[in-house]
Amino acid sequence: MRIIDFFDRGAAIAPDREALVSAGHSLTYTEARTLTCRIAAALVARAGGDPAAVGTVAVWSPNHALAFACLLGGVRAGGVWAPINARGHADDNIDFLDTADCRTLFIHSSFAGYLPRIRETVPTLEDVICIDGPLDGVLSLDDLLNQAEGLPVPDLRPDPNRLAALFPTGGTTGRSKAVRLTEGVWTALIAITHAAMPPADRPVYLVAAPMTHAAGAMAFPALAAGARVVIIERADPLEVMEAIDREKVTDLFLPPTVIYGMLGHPRLRDFDYGSLRHFIYAASPMAPDKLAEAIRVFGPVMAQTYGQAEAPMLCTFLSPAEHAAAAADPALVHRLASCGRPTLLTRVEIMDDDGNVLPRGERGEIVVRGDLVMAGYHKRPEATAEVSQFGWHHTGDVGWMDADGFVYIVDRKKDMIITGGFNVYSAEVENVIQGHAAVQNCVVIGVPDPKWGEAVTAVVEPVPGAEVTAEELIALCRSKLGPVKTPKSVLFEEALPRSPVGKILKRAVRDRFWSGRDRLV
Incomplete structure (x- = not known):
């Protein structure tokens, strides 16, 4: 199949329905x-x-x-x-x-x-x-x-x-x-999406994040189902909430940072979200506490996907039913920190640096095989070979897989902190801090330290109008994680730097502390 064949399928089943809608413009x-x-x-x-x-x-x-x-x-x-x-x-x-x-x-x-x-x-x-x-x-x-x-x-x-x-x-x-x-990658993406998230009878898909990234990619499966694709210019939390209510949106994609903004918005409870079937998030895991809150507010509709440009969107999937089950059962609540299980046309494993697939429960690099994997980097054979070692695509993410096949991301491989000889995966610390009601977003990094080599440091963006102290967050981490993983310091910023698609730029924060040094770890 070609990409355009999927759009033509939508046109065949819903010729008179609006296909693309934006401010002041509509096309059937x-x-x-x-x-x-x-x-x-x-x-x-x-x-x-x-x-x-x-x-x-x-x-x-x-x-x-x-x-x-x-x-x-x-x-x-x-x-x-x-x-x-x-x-x-x-x-x-x-x-x-x-x-x-x-x-x-x-x-x-x-x-x-x-x-x-x-x-x-x-x-x-x-x-x-x-x-x-x-x-x-x-x-x-x-x-x-x-x-x-x-x-x-x-x-x-x-x-x-x-x-x-x-x-x-x-x-x-x-x-x-x-x-x-x-074309084969796109066919796989669309087929996996329909298998994982069967469309509604008359779906309405909202494009709020830039259409040049995940939000746009997920529009293709929607168009194949004859969806009404509503396009707004930006992912402003209030505008998204208004659009869900006004357009009776069934499906949308947003990065976690925007969802956090919605959850912290004073008008969160003013809108009807009953039309939603799949509220998709990706780019980074959500803090389990805030994810549980999202389920309470939006209903059992949260859906997490994991992928990257080289293997787009749906290498793994955590379904709405799995979210709801984890939120309701204390024995399963840990699964809210997972990005789900491998999808229908994808094989996912955990690998060590020597190319050995690791047993369940051990940490290593997440590697992927299957129809979602790219055909390489354009005119970059050396870079292609580097990420394709041992016959697998190497994601650069560190994670582990539990006995039931759920995958947990603990960090980017390059973002691991080595402090006093111990490995600290920053995502673990971020999940604890992010769960505090007064925290909107945070990043945890290693900063140069003469004693520890790298000192675990949290940089926090508070919820507007909320109050929280460094001592309070340090005590929270110590109680949840122990002394090694607890930040030595907590810094506060009004707004963390973000990419054009809303993803927090952890590297930009880290670079402030390492700039001008001969070593970066």
């Missing part, structure tokens, strides 16, 4: 399909009539229905989708356009000021199309559509090995790599 499935066909026909014509020559197609726009339609038109043409985050730093976005060998760029007029730098930096760029109207020196979307008049619509044969997308790895520690995701 029939209208959206017609639009994507015209975009695809014009792109192929501009590539000399050869779909194989369409190359990489990027969309640089805020969350919007037309922007999503443009990316669908690009993949229908046989193009390779390169997501560009509208909230990302311009330098990073332009750099990734170059890394991905972008040939065609759909751009919103609000980013037109970057075009001179884009053209200077990206030698492969041939076409720039303005999504939202005329722009000097740039082809408009209407102009492109007019060029499609009378042209045949491309209909490529399915090929599971054909490159469908190049996803950025994030770039928080250097230049972002481009992850090669094939």
Whole structure:
């Protein structure tokens, strides 16, 4: 199957239903399909009539229905989708356009000021199309559509090995790599999603986080079910809560940081969440105490997925039923700290540094095999080989698996703290601190210390208006974790640094303490 085949399935079963909805714009499935066909026909014509020559197609726009339609038109043409985050730093976005060998760029007029730098930096760029109207020196979307008049619509044969997308790895520690995701990877992602979370009869999926990341990826399974995909510009807690109530949302994805913001919002209880079936979260585990609170507020709908750009979204899954059972049974409550069990088309194991698969209960690196795994990094064979040792994809995450097959992430491999000769996994400490009612978010890092080598340190973002002391949090950790894992100090910040998709940048916090030193551990 091709990505576009899944959208066409939605169009076949719900032709008159709204497919893509955003502020001031709405497209039915029939209208959206017609639009994507015209975009695809014009792109192929501009590539000399050869779909194989369409190359990489990027969309640089805020969350919007037309922007999503443009990316669908690009993949229908046989193009390779390169997501560009509208909230990302311009330098990073332009750099990734170059890394991905972008040939065609759909751009919103609000980013037109970057075009001179884009053209200077990206030698492969041939076409720039303005999504939202005329722009000097740039082809408009209407102009492109007019060029499609009378042209045949491309209909490529399915090929599971054909490159469908190049996803950025994030770039928080250097230049972002481009992850090669094939049609086969997307087919697996959509099939696993439907197996894990069967859609409602008339699903409504909310895109609030950037559509260029997990929120957008999860829209494809929704579209395959004929879902009404409602797109809002940003994941503001109040706007999300209003949209769930107003649009009768059945499914959505958010990172934990936004969910924490919702749980701490004074208007949390003002809205009706009864339509929800799957409230998906990923990017990092949620603190078990706050997860239990979310279940009480939103109902038995919380669903955790685990993956990364190289093996997207659904390597493991913790279902709503498993969440609810764990929250209700003291003997199972520990499972709220799990990211679930391996999904239908994925094998997950725990491995040591020598390539040995470890027994249940032992800690090591989480490794993955299966149809979700990427086809490597674009033009980076050495990096591909490094993460593919011993025939497995190496996630860089440290974890363990219990006797029932539930996977627990304890840290990023590089974020382990060694203090006084003992290993401390920061996620364990973060989960304890995050469970305090006055804590909105926190990161735990190792900072240079002449005695301990690294001193366990917590940097805390309090709930607005709440009060908590360092002594109180240190005492909490000591009672739960013992002296070795207890932070030596607790610092407070009004807001922790976040990536454009809302993920807390632990590395940025850590770098403040290690900058200018010869060693980093």
